[in-house]
Amino acid sequence: MLIRSEKNYRLSALIFTSSILLLCCFPDLTLSAVVTLDSMEIYKTHEWLKSWKPTVYFRCNGENETELPDVKEVNVTYSFNGDESWQPLTELTSKKCKRCGFYEKDSFKSDDVFDEWEFCPSNFLDSDGKYRRVKEHEFDASFLCKHCVPLATDSSGDSNSSPPKGKGKHVAVIVLICALVSAMLILGSVAAYKYWLRKKREQEQARFLKLFEDGDDVEDDLDMDTL
Numbered sequence: 001m002l003i004r005s006e007k008n009y010r011l012s013a014l015i016f017t018s019s020i021l022l023l024c025c026f027p028d029l030t031l032s033a034v035v036t037l038d039s040m041e042i043y044k045t046h047e048w049l050k051s052w053k054p055t056v057y058f059r060c061n062g063e064n065e066t067e068l069p070d071v072k073e074v075n076v077t078y079s080f081n082g083d084e085s086w087q088p089l090t091e092l093t094s095k096k097c098k099r100c101g102f103y104e105k106d107s108f109k110s111d112d113v114f115d116e117w118e119f120c121p122s123n124f125l126d127s128d129g130k131y132r133r134v135k136e137h138e139f140d141a142s143f144l145c146k147h148c149v150p151l152a153t154d155s156s157g158d159s160n161s162s163p164p165k166g167k168g169k170h171v172a173v174i175v176l177i178c179a180l181v182s183a184m185l186i187l188g189s190v191a192a193y194k195y196w197l198r199k200k201r202e203q204e205q206a207r208f209l210k211l212f213e214d215g216d217d218v219e220d221d222l223d224m225d226t227l
Contacts, residue, residue, distance in 0.1 A: 033091065033092040033093070033121060033145050033147035033148045034088045034091050034145065034147065035088055035089050035090050035091065035092060035119075035143055035144070035145040035148070036080065036082040036087045036088045036089060036143065036144050036145070037058070037068070037080050037087065037089050037141065037142075037143060037144075038079070038080060038082075038130060038142040038143055038144040039077060039078060039079045039080065039140075039141065039142045040056075040068060040071050040077075040078045040080075040139065040140075040141045040142075041075065041076060041077045041078065041139060041140045041141070042054070042056065042071060042074055042075075042114070042138070042139045043074060043075060043137055043138055043139060043140075044074055044137060044138065045074060045104065046104050046106065046112035047104075053072045054071075054072065054104050054105075055067060055104065055105040056068045056071045056102060056103070056104055056114070057102070057103055057104075057105065058089050058090075058100065058101070058102055058103075059100065059101065059103060060090050060098040060099065060100040060119060061098065061099045061100070063090060063098075065103070066086050066089050066090075067086060068086070069086065077140075082144065089143070090119070092119075092121050092145065092148060095120075095121055095122075096120075097118040097119060097120035097121075097122075098118070098119045098120075099116065099117075099118060099119070100116070100117065100119040101113060101114065101115055101116035101117065102114035102115055102138075102139060102141070114135060114138045114139050115133070115135040115138055115139065117133070121145070121148040123143075123148075124143075124145050124148035128146075129144055129145050129146035129147075129148060130142055130143065130144055131143045131144075131145070131148075
């Protein structure tokens with residue numbers, strides 16, 4: 001039973017350490033870049049009656065649509081802080097693009113399209129994490145995604161060009177941090193394992209001494225009976 005528990009402990013420690021090392025050295029595997037709408041202005045609506053207020057929404061293929069309840073008037077710039085109840089617009093989990101767009105609901109036919117395009121992390125090239133999309137005679141919108149900036153920098157660079165200044169140093173720091181974290185996890189796992197073995201031995205010794213004392217009590221009882 002002790003051998004089986006020891007093997008399970010070693011396996012769990014190995015899996016945990018390997019997972020931390022993998023996530024540390026390959027951060028793209030856990031990328032979660034949230035995209036919010038920073039501002040929006042529509043230049044026209046697609047309603048037949050100009051008195052009708054439009055229902056504008058954003059959607060990426062395969063995802064739910066996000067209605068923009070404030071965007072109702074043309075030629076009005078709406079600014080957002082990212083904390084609105086309908087935010088965020090979408091989430092980018094890799095360097096691959098999504099097919100997204102702005103639309104307007106229509107009760108009598110298929111929804112009208114303001115614009116559809118490839119929505120990519122590489123769009124966010126500005127240092128402040130902003131990306132602006134303008135469709136002539138349709139809309140002017142800006143998006144915010146601060147976590148997209150590192151991806152945009154990586155994907156926009158030419159693979160044959162020399163690496164940007166300081167990138168090698170940055171990679172070296174990441175590798176060093178990964179090595180230190182891994183070493184600490186391994187040392188911690190070994191220390192915890194040794195502590196567990198020591199506690200296990202103490203429990204077994206205490207159990208053995210208790211059995212020995214119980215045996216002495218039984219012998220004493222037998223000696224008293226023979227008298």
